[in-house]
Amino acid sequence: MKSELDPTTLRRILEVTASLSRTLDLPEILTQLVDKGTYIVGAERGTVFLYDADRDRLRQHGYTGQVDPDALDLAPGQGIAGTVFQSGTAVYCEAPYEDPRFAAEVDARTGFRTRSILAVPLKGGNQRVIGVLQFLNKRQGNFDSQDLAAMELLAVQASIIIGNAELFAETENARKEILKESTRLTAQLRGNIVGESTWTSEFIELAGRLDESPINILITGESGTGKSHVAKHLHYTSSRCRKPFISLNCAAIPDTLLESELFGIESGVATGVQKKPGKIELADKGCLFLDEIGDLSLAAQAKMLQVIQERFFFRVGGRTPIKVDVRILSATNKDLESEIKESRFRQDLYYRLNVLNIPIPPLRDRREDIPPLVKAILRKACEEHNKVIQGVDDAVLEAFMEYSWPGNVRELENELYRMVALSARDTRLTTRWLSPKFAVSGGAALPAALGGGEGLQLSGHSSIPEAVKVVEAHLIRKALDETGGQKSRAADILEISRESLRQKMKKYGIA
Numbered sequence: 001m002k003s004e005l006d007p008t009t010l011r012r013i014l015e016v017t018a019s020l021s022r023t024l025d026l027p028e029i030l031t032q033l034v035d036k037g038t039y040i041v042g043a044e045r046g047t048v049f050l051y052d053a054d055r056d057r058l059r060q061h062g063y064t065g066q067v068d069p070d071a072l073d074l075a076p077g078q079g080i081a082g083t084v085f086q087s088g089t090a091v092y093c094e095a096p097y098e099d100p101r102f103a104a105e106v107d108a109r110t111g112f113r114t115r116s117i118l119a120v121p122l123k124g125g126n127q128r129v130i131g132v133l134q135f136l137n138k139r140q141g142n143f144d145s146q147d148l149a150a151m152e153l154l155a156v157q158a159s160i161i162i163g164n165a166e167l168f169a170e171t172e173n174a175r176k177e178i179l180k181e182s183t184r185l186t187a188q189l190r191g192n193i194v195g196e197s198t199w200t201s202e203f204i205e206l207a208g209r210l211d212e213s214p215i216n217i218l219i220t221g222e223s224g225t226g227k228s229h230v231a232k233h234l235h236y237t238s239s240r241c242r243k244p245f246i247s248l249n250c251a252a253i254p255d256t257l258l259e260s261e262l263f264g265i266e267s268g269v270a271t272g273v274q275k276k277p278g279k280i281e282l283a284d285k286g287c288l289f290l291d292e293i294g295d296l297s298l299a300a301q302a303k304m305l306q307v308i309q310e311r312f313f314f315r316v317g318g319r320t321p322i323k324v325d326v327r328i329l330s331a332t333n334k335d336l337e338s339e340i341k342e343s344r345f346r347q348d349l350y351y352r353l354n355v356l357n358i359p360i361p362p363l364r365d366r367r368e369d370i371p372p373l374v375k376a377i378l379r380k381a382c383e384e385h386n387k388v389i390q391g392v393d394d395a396v397l398e399a400f401m402e403y404s405w406p407g408n409v410r411e412l413e414n415e416l417y418r419m420v421a422l423s424a425r426d427t428r429l430t431t432r433w434l435s436p437k438f439a440v441s442g443g444a445a446l447p448a449a450l451g452g453g454e455g456l457q458l459s460g461h462s463s464i465p466e467a468v469k470v471v472e473a474h475l476i477r478k479a480l481d482e483t484g485g486q487k488s489r490a491a492d493i494l495e496i497s498r499e500s501l502r503q504k505m506k507k508y509g510i511a
């Protein structure tokens with residue numbers, strides 16, 4: 001059946017393949033392939049089928065002529081195209097209605113009358129058949145060995161191009177998936193600032209204004225207010241966001257190791273010491289976050305000052321100056337101005353680090369942040385505990401709104417994580433799971449005999465009836481906690497009747 005191709009056909013096939021190679025868009029390639037192939041062999045209709053492994057069907061992609069796209073969805077082995085797909089061998093058929101392999105039902109569905117067929121396999125890597133290129137009804141005469149040879153050659157070239165386009169599409173999809181995932185993770189890591197207080201809105205707006213500015217910022221605030229969180233937000237919303245955010249906790253590292261952690265070390269400084277870059281080097285072009293900066297030793301402060309002023313430093317044991325471009329964010333809950341007065345912190349370094357000060361107010365001074373924080377933290381805690389909890393009861397939120405939060409956002413986070421862990425099949429968190437400290441906040445501690453020393457506090461101005469209520473509510477919660485919620489056993493411990501317990505629970509909103 002093979003024959004030499006005439007030079008005109010050969011030239012046309014080369015032109016088609018050159019044109020197909022100009023795009024990586026698969027639908028465009030398939031449409032062009034069918035159009036040009038139909039023209040070269042002089043057919044009435046052309047179709048390209050690709051195998052869809054998920055559905056185990058041959059799906060029609062590009063075609064010429066008016067065809068209902070679903071009408072040509074074949075099973076492997078069905079019709080001439082299906083046969084070519086299964087055998088991997090071209091078929092050239094002049095009297096289809098006499099050929100048992102022909103699927104006459106397709107003609108019946110499309111209303112087209114097939115007089116002759118030329119079908120060639122498309123083969124991918126390892127000679128695996130990936131689809132079929134099929135032409136129907138030669139306009140003049142019959143398909144001949146020239147047409148067959150031409151389409152076999154076109155199919156070989158087209159298969160390579162289709163394979164590349166498929167690979168490109170797969171890579172592109174994977175790239176998009178990775179991008180989506182990395183955006184999600186970055187959003188998680190970058191410290192999305194949750195809150196509706198004036199302070200939070202103003203901070204978010206300020207961070208937006210600072211995005212291009214590499215100035216050093218000192219973040220201050222009580223423990224747990226969100227200093228590290230704010231530092232991450234500042235970095236990941238800045239123009240340096242694609243460069244590293246390197247964090248160093250100055251309080252957690254002994255003075256002897258701090259220098260090598262910060263500046264790195266050359267090999268051979270001591271026996272067995274390997275060369276290692278320091279945090280400053282790792283943060284080049286990005287941001288170095290010096291947490292608990294108030295704990296940096298005076299010696300390290302002097303070196304830090306030099307890096308900021310000169311923009312270069314030496315590794316421990318090194319002689320070559322290393323240049324860096326680092327933005328420094330630092331945080332402390334110490335009052336650095338009084339540290340300066342006590343000569344524990346260098347004033348010149350303070351001015352370098354504190355080009356801008358962002359003081360974070362304690363949570364008790366921005367209570368509007370509590371409800372949105374509760375929502376966000378609860379969502380995170382539920383994800384981690386694999387639980388479905390819709391929200392917190394109003395009584396819980398009220399207790400949160402009244403509490404003084406000495407441990408700030410971290411304390412709120414801990415409280416909610418604890419409540420989520422303890423809650424059983426609740427759809428909302430109730431006061432039952434609140435820590436005892438929420439009975440009343442502020443004021444004098446309760447004597448140990450009455451359950452004090454466990455966080456229960458009585459307001460300094462409580463009247464006796466008020467104090468009694470607080471103590472009652474506290475003791476009931478404690479008994480319920482101890483008995484895993486069993487009312488009869490809790491009533492026994494409290495030495496009251498079950499009915500009295502039920503009434504008191506109702507009175508105090510204990511679910």
Ligand SMILES: Nc1ncnc2c1ncn2[C@@H]1O[C@H](COP(=O)(O)OP(=O)(O)OP(=O)(O)O)[C@@H](O)[C@H]1O
Nearest residue numbers: 192193194195222223224225226227228229409410
């Ligand atoms: N505005 C906020 N939105 C969402 N989460 C927050 C916010 N502020 C703080 N958090 C969360 O609260 C927790 C405590 O915050 P962070 O560790 O940043 O506080 P900190 O001030 O650095 O504490 P420390 O003084 O102990 O270093 C973290 O889990 C943080 O993600």
Ligand SMILES: [Mg+2]
Nearest residue numbers: 227228291331
């Ligand atoms: Mg911190």
